[in-house]
Amino acid sequence: MLPLENVVLCREAQVSALMALFGERHHFSFPSIFIYGHRASGKTYVMETLLKTSELPHVIVNCIECFTSRILLEQILNHLNCLNSSKDESTSHIACDSFNDFVRLFKKVTQDQGVDDQTVYITKRNVTVIFLSQIVWEKFRPNTGCFEPFIMYFPDYSIGHLQKILSHDHPPEYSADFYAAYINILLGVFYTVCRDLKELRYLAALNFSKYCEPVVKGEANERDTRKLWRNIEPHLKKAMHTVYLREISSSQWEKLQQDDTEMGQLKGLSAHAHVELPYYSKFILIAAYLASYNPTRTDKRFFLKAVVQKSKSSSQHHGKIKKASFMKKHEKTSNHLLGPKPFPLDRLLAILYSIVDSRVAPTANIFSQITSLVTLQLLTLVGHDDQLDGPKYKCTVSLDFVRAIARTVNFDIIKYLYDFL
Template sequence: MTAVFQHPGYAEEKLQRVAERLPCREVQTGMLLSLMGQPEHYSYPSIFIYGHRASGKSHVMQVLLKELELPHITVSCVECVASALLFEQVLRSFFGAEASSLLPRTSSLSDFVRIYRQQRSQSPAEQTRYIVMEKAEVLRDADANLLPALLRLQELVEDNVTVVLLSEIVWDLFRPSTGCFEPLLLHFPDYSKADLLRILSQDRHPSYSAEFYSSYINILLGVFFSVCRDLRELRHLAALNFTKFCEPLSEGKVKETDTHKLWKNIEPHLKKAMQTVYLREVSSLQWEQMQQAEEECGAPRGLSAHTHVELPFYSKFLLIAAYLASYNPARTDKRFFLKHHGKIRKTNFLKKNEKTSNHLLGPKPFPLDRLLAIFYSVVDSRVAPTASIFSQISSLVTLQLMTQVSHDDQLDAPKYKCAVSMDFICAISKTVNFDIVKYLYDFL
């Protein structure tokens, strides 16, 4: 039995429900329960929970707090653009709307602490109060005194309150240079393939057996696990492609045990779906309709929903420049993009022992200045290096069409890689009448 079932002071069936709702997170759940202790005891002042996106941080905390019926509030740091909004939400949740109305219009941290102490003396807590802050990495850009104050809020307000920070980055990138109270650190590692198989198999369709749905999830993870570990994204992909997987079964062509035939039917469909991972430019229903339309009109099978992405004009050229920078050796830029490069002998231009295609080796990282140099060369009109161009580069990274491979703190020379396929970049190039093949080193 895990620590979940041995935790004192709570009903056995309630803890059993908690364990069933949090598969593959028994260690983290047991740790949090041991930190929470008895309801009337003081808990640790601040807990810092970190891990990649969709690793169960928010879900575990919400399930524990709701099932154990502990007073809490969940705050999104993205929505609280000012600290006054955070203070108002905390006071309203714990003490009611009247308490939050006592805050001045330009409230400060001292105002919040003063009002909290007043309200706490009028309605003392019988249990630990929890403030759960999602997207806590945003706090690094807040007022300098806000994060240190939250970490020792229990001491400031003299109340049994615990602040839980949920973050996708490690504590070393949070710690203020002036020093602060050190929170208790708890890491949520990525789910393993076996963990994802166990969790996703719980979403099985009632019309099919558990073994059949588990075999489908196993096939799905075999395709997507190398490129995606996000539980929410994989759950979406599983629901999106299950109908196609069951198509031969519903038509009576195969049986549930004919895994090989079912795999052959779903394989091309999954390869198309792989190119839409993390992208939501169309709804699931629209994507299905587009695939059916392509099959009916006999469209090339290599093209995916990516070809329907509508980007701004200069973003398309930025993506083209990124693709050229990723797959062309840097030494070839002079030949391709310099108009008055003079005569370059082919023997010097080509490597004698170069046998492997750059497309087979995959995209190579390139610095920002090289990307902009190629961009200005391929765009016919003169483009000034404005903030709009740089914001479009950030947008391409957000859309997962480009990947930033350098560290976030390396501001002077960021490096990127292009993350789109050859079919996709060819389709984008056609929309701006640019013949990208003429500029690719592999196709000389």
């Protein structure tokens, strides 16, 4: 087995601290450990590697999937019951209705498995509960008080750490220096917008064949970095449009890479793909598009709930109102040809409340999703944060893109666009 430093890279301090907490197999460990940090910072990988390498009895459960306490307790007991059972040996399902039953059954299972005198780790007699979270402990601490866990922070990987970890994945048919040069180019493009190790690893694996294409064809050697860069540059620019969104599959992406067309084809492909955004983020994006391309004076016509609720049968008449009633004599150019216009935050929220079926309160969650859309460059913040009249935004996505989003939530956006009346 490889040494831990060759398996768990760039987490030497965290590994050393955890090993000190675990101690020997029969030692009492800390009752609870709370590990937090951003996504893809190595929390789960480090913990699973240490537990498996040290051969410590442990159970790993996903608390998001266990939406009731009964499911959570039963998963712990049944996983623990399978620790020393062979694959061919069937084990009966253990039912657990309450926490009192859990304590009784836990003692029985640990005795049957022969681990009653060892620390059992639940990544969630001596039991150490390890919590892995992206949220700080203060958000979970109950008001009635509790035993404080040992808190450990996993910082984000630096660019040097990412370079070392990603370079460690180099294919055996190429030299380590050649792959390290490729990773250096990849991070030079993506590090400012993406520091998620999983996303970067996905992008590295997806684009490496295009990077080494001149070498395979015999048009360049491994040290001809200038020619290799010219070959990979346009494809990395295309990849910038799919960071975090995962709007196309690997097979679709490879097919697109084989085409020499421009970004227009990527947008066309995006229109038929499913973008993995939160439910309300999709409606926020739709509302932002409507605010960007509809004149302000048409909001009452399209989004006033009193008008819509007054007569449901008027839906057929909805599209028959003449565009000339809104249009000034000099207004002849399509708003889509003029491009998106900035809109204030309160107008965005007003449109959002009108198009969402259920009531949406202006909570921090809604505001944070707007910020996330700005980070993803689907919205653009116009002006400065310190302006007195509040922030203004513009929607930067295409019509095909927003129509694809609208279809996933069964919303016909064309009926609410002024240019299509």
